[in-house]
Amino acid sequence: MKRFTFGRYLPMNSFMHNLDPRAKLIAVLLLVVAVFIPSSFIPYILLAVLAGCAIYLSGLDLRFILRTLRPILYLSLFLLLVNILSLKRGSVIFSFKGFEIYSEALVFTFKITIRLLLMLVYTTCLTATTKPLELTLAIEFILSPLSLIKFPTQEVAMMISIALRFIPTLSLEAERIVNAQKSRGVDFEEGHMSERVSAMLSLVVPLFTIAFERAYELADAMEARGYIPGERRTCARELKFKNKDYSLLAISLSVLVLFIFLKLNNHF
Amino acid sequence: MSQLGNCKSLFNIYNTNMDFISVRDLNFRYEEKQILLSDISFDIKKGAYVAIVGKNGSGKSTLAKLLIGLETADSGTIEIDGVVLNDENIKHIRSRMGIVFQNPDNQFIGATVRDDIAFGLENRCCSKSDMALLIEQFSNKVGLEKLLDKEPEALSGGQKQRVAIAGVLAMQSDIIILDEATSMLDPRGRDTIKKLIRELHQDKELTIISITHDIEEAYTADDCIVLCDGKVFDHGKPEEVFKDAKRIRSVGLDVPFIGKVKEAFKNHGIVLDGNSEDEIIGELCEYTLKR
Amino acid sequence: MRIHFEKISYIYDRNLPFAHTALSDIELDIREGKITAIIGETGSGKSTLVQHLNALLIPSSGQIELGDHLIKANEKNKNLKKLRxxxxxxxxxxxxxxxxxxxxxxxxxxxxxxxxxxxxxxxRARSALSNVGISPILYDRNPMELSGGQKRRVAIAGILALDPKILVLDEPAAGLDPEGAKRLVDLIVSLNREFNKTIILxxxxxxxxxSYTDDTVFMRDGRVIYHGPTLDLFNDGELIKKNHLLLPTVVNFKNRLREAGFEVDENARTIEQIAEAVSRRISR
Known part of the structure; x- marks a missing residue:
């Protein structure tokens, strides 16, 4: 039985899927910072165009994107309401029997919304086109300078990758435990407080027990195969930057630098 | 295999010491599982296929852990190819030995088959090119060359155990310890692994220590060690060890199928000596001809 | 308690692109009071079938009669808990x-x-534990303190305490040593012989x-290829060959004796019976 994969990785073969995960992660980080710089409207058009390109190059369905963005729209509607009632700056746009809506409320909400939307599009393009393990390698790469201050980046990366590898296994086990307990009369859906608590315990306790046993056995296996935390080890996975990766990095970096420059010169 | 740089085994493999693995007066108390190993002594010759049998709780798996240094004995020695195991040289000794555990999931570390085979090599700081070569060679050896990019969820138990074996082989180990490596597999998986191990034993002259419940498998080994309550109860050729049904049953084990057949015929006054189904059928035919 | 599967199908992930038909058109009547085995390769649908027996899964089409309960596809089924x-x-x-x-x-x-x-x-708990051979001294112990085999028997006692009419076990002896496995199988057989429970293994x-079952259901690709007496299945050379079934060691030996010219009754099931048959022939 196929299990759905962690996050929202969609196994396809788009342009973005074939980019180096480190380049993608760095680009997303740069762009997310860039999103928060401009105050005026026009730079956002550039960012939106970039977002559109990202979606296209990721092979993502527009419907999928809209579904992902929906929660933001609900949030912004709520935000609009709050701002209409609280922000009373700028010019009056609408007036009804003494109740006034100010332009600032709308502009402010709009700004926040657009920023959230852009952020979400960029990160979605990242997670949809990058396998969880690749993402871990990218994170490890970015955190690697921290090892200079004795931060155990390699060990943290190892922990994350093992955790990722076991998510499907544990979820299958959880399902098995739920079935076994249901067969003993446990009701996971109905019942009053004490019953619900005991139902949860009947799932959580075995799951933890299995997880700990597993951890012990895994540790033995790792030790037997020569793993010593803190000691140097090589990496079999080839991660090589190609020209297209450099182009992506160049584009995101130049956008960020451009925005910073323009901001500093009060052009926004 | 030519230049493998620092991947090469750190030992001189061409040691003429016949008693390749020597265990003397091993004592170990394993509190958590209330197991006490006492006065364990035995020798294993280079290239032998040794089965260690005993019922659950007899200390088999504990012995395996001691051999590979995952636990340290309270007293006694373990000598591998003339070198006595201790805390300082365990790392080097592990380069000679590999272990495959019982639970296929709990030893699968990598995200894919390729990553898992690479794990041990990465720990040894193997270069990328060497690793690629070794992974290709040994995934081929165990028949998994087409599954290198598969994740563990997509693999059967038998396939995962093959990955574990490939990982051990890639480390150029010449001693493989199988700790009930087939007991969680279905019959087909079990058969595949048993066949693979036998093949490897023949081609590569590996020394194999198989801790097992499978009496049929133990019967095909070169040598058999029977453990009972943490002590060595018997040690010899399988035909000898399993000859006396009463004796072997007294320690919670049983005779192989052949043994049961011989027993049943004995009850009807027909004595058989054969050690395989073929031999027994042959003897029965002779009996009929005699009449 | 009657077990009757009528035109049962089950599709996993029905509405998704990777929908998978695990069971197709199953018609099955499991004999009451007998020990029935369900065999088949991994992926044949055994686990899916078995999860219908206590309504963990509801069929995608067809209906299942389980004693007084009628489980229908696409219907709100009530009282599932009682079934369990x-x-x-x-x-x-x-x-x-x-x-x-x-x-x-x-x-x-x-x-x-x-x-x-x-x-x-x-x-009931005390009674079930005694049935599975766990001594009262252990009743206050934490389950984690027991051996694997003991824990397994405790888990089975947990189901026995419900006093089910039908007991379904998925690979009960998996991972146990031969002694533990034998003890468990003997227990299961006694539950059938002494308490007249219908057992499905x-x-x-x-x-x-x-060696132990009366009937066998052999499944392949979600369908029932054979359902009948266990003995007949393993004596049917055609079926075995066609489906690449692993022959029980005893049957294999029996066949080889036959090939060597010894007449051994088809119904000889144990080594003892085979030895007797062959010895008699030799002594003649």
Whole structure:
């Protein structure tokens, strides 16, 4: 039985899927910072165009994107309401029997919304086109300078990758435990407080027990195969930057630098 | 295999010491599982296929852990190819030995088959090119060359155990310890692994220590060690060890199928000596001809 | 308690692109009071089928009659919980379901969930534990302190305490040593012979299936290829060859003796019976 994969990785073969995960992660980080710089409207058009390109190059369905963005729209509607009632700056746009809506409320909400939307599009393009393990390698790469201050980046990366590898296994086990307990009369859906608590315990306790046993056995296996935390080890996975990766990095970096420059010169 | 740089085994493999693995007066108390190993002594010759049998709780798996240094004995020695195991040289000794555990999931570390085979090599700081070569060679050896990019969820138990074996082989180990490596597999998986191990034993002259419940498998080994309550109860050729049904049953084990057949015929006054189904059928035919 | 599958199909992930038909058109009538084995390769649909027996899964089409219960596809099925008291399902490696702080508490857990009084639940727990051969000294112990084989028996006691009419076990002997496996199988057989429970065993161990079961359901690709007496299945050379079934060791030996010219009765099931038949021939 196929299990759905962690996050929202969609196994396809788009342009973005074939980019180096480190380049993608760095680009997303740069762009997310860039999103928060401009105050005026026009730079956002550039960012939106970039977002559109990202979606296209990721092979993502527009419907999928809209579904992902929906929660933001609900949030912004709520935000609009709050701002209409609280922000009373700028010019009056609408007036009804003494109740006034100010332009600032709308502009402010709009700004926040657009920023959230852009952020979400960029990160979605990242997670949809990058396998969880690749993402871990990218994170490890970015955190690697921290090892200079004795931060155990390699060990943290190892922990994350093992955790990722076991998510499907544990979820299958959880399902098995739920079935076994249901067969003993446990009701996971109905019942009053004490019953619900005991139902949860009947799932959580075995799951933890299995997880700990597993951890012990895994540790033995790792030790037997020569793993010593803190000691140097090589990496079999080839991660090589190609020209297209450099182009992506160049584009995101130049956008960020451009925005910073323009901001500093009060052009926004 | 030519230049493998620092991947090469750190030992001189061409040691003429016949008693390749020597265990003397091993004592170990394993509190958590209330197991006490006492006065364990035995020798294993280079290239032998040794089965260690005993019922659950007899200390088999504990012995395996001691051999590979995952636990340290309270007293006694373990000598591998003339070198006595201790805390300082365990790392080097592990380069000679590999272990495959019982639970296929709990030893699968990598995200894919390729990553898992690479794990041990990465720990040894193997270069990328060497690793690629070794992974290709040994995934081929165990028949998994087409599954290198598969994740563990997509693999059967038998396939995962093959990955574990490939990982051990890639480390150029010449001693493989199988700790009930087939007991969680279905019959087909079990058969595949048993066949693979036998093949490897023949081609590569590996020394194999198989801790097992499978009496049929133990019967095909070169040598058999029977453990009972943490002590060595018997040690010899399988035909000898399993000859006396009463004796072997007294320690919670049983005779192989052949043994049961011989027993049943004995009850009807027909004595058989054969050690395989073929031999027994042959003897029965002779009996009929005699009449 | 009648078990009748009528035109049962089951499709996983029906509405998704990777929908998978696990069961197609199953018609099955399992004999009451007998031990029935369900065999087949991994992926043949055994586990899916078995999860219908206590309504963990509801069929995508068709209906299942389980005693007084009628489970229909696409219908809101009520009283499923009651069904689970009558059909006890023991999963593979059931020791993993233990979670209470003492063995007695864990075994009593099931009956309590079904609304049985605390007093009676603990009575049943004691009785079930005694049936599986766990001594009262261990009742207050934490399940984690027991050996694998003991934990397994405790888990089974947890289902027995519900006093189901039908007991379904998925690979009950998986991972046990031969002694433990034998003890467990003897227990299962006694539950059938002494308490007249209908037993359904999912197993890969054709040796065990051959020696202990009355009927066998052989599944392949979600369909029932054979359902009938176990003996007949393993004596049917055609079927075995066609489906690449692993022959039980005893049957294989029997066949080889036959090939060598010895007449051995088709119904000879144990080594003892075979030895007797052959010895008699030799002595003539």
């Amino acid at each position: 008291k009558e059909v006890g399902l023991v999963f593979q490696f059931p020791e993993y379901q233990l979670f209470e702080s003492t063995i007695l508490d864990d075994v009593a857990f099931g009956p309590i969930r079904f609304g049985i009084s605390k007093e009676e639940s603990y009575e 999912v197993s890969h161990d054709n040796d065990m299936v051959y």
